[in-house]
Amino acid sequence: MKKLFVAAICLATFASCATQSSLYSWYDSEDATYKYTKRTTDETLTEAMAQYEKVIKKQKGLRGVVPPGVNAEYGYLLCKAGKKEEGLALLRAEIAAYPESEKFISRIIKQLEK
Numbered sequence: 413m414k415k416l417f418v419a420a421i422c423l424a425t426f427a428s429c430a431t432q433s434s435l436y437s438w439y440d441s442e443d444a445t446y447k448y449t450k451r452t453t454d455e456t457l458t459e460a461m462a463q464y465e466k467v468i469k470k471q472k473g474l475r476g477v478v479p480p481g482v483n484a485e486y487g488y489l490l491c492k493a494g495k496k497e498e499g500l501a502l503l504r505a506e507i508a509a510y511p512e513s514e515k516f517i518s519r520i521i522k523q524l525e526k
Contacts, residue, residue, distance in 0.1 A: 436473035439466050441482070461489050480510050484517055491524050500524060 444463040448456040464486035468478050487502030503521050507514045 433474050435475045436477075436479035437467065437471055438479065439463055439470075441467050445485070457489065457493065461486065461493070464489065478505075478509060480513070481506070483509065484513065484520070488520065488524075496524065 441460075441463040444456070444460040448460040464482060467482050468486065471478055473479070483502045483506035487499040487506065490496075490499030490502065492499075500521060503517050503524075507517050
């Protein structure tokens, strides 16, 4: 009985050490965003936009959806890069995916539509 108890404890301990999958796949979007905000150039903008596009198109997280804020950030960058319609569509997609963001994102949309 004592051996069974020790085995159960060991099994529980090893099971808790297993790696857990993330809810979202971020790839290197955090680093690209940091580089862009630290030093705004066309090169860092292109890199950040490429990483956001990768996060959106190749989502492999447990939830299988785009992480909160990614559509909004990428949409805003697209608007700044002159692709206003694509950017506004992504901002609206952020609201559709995360309705709690509507108050904030709708203000951004209104400012960009002026």
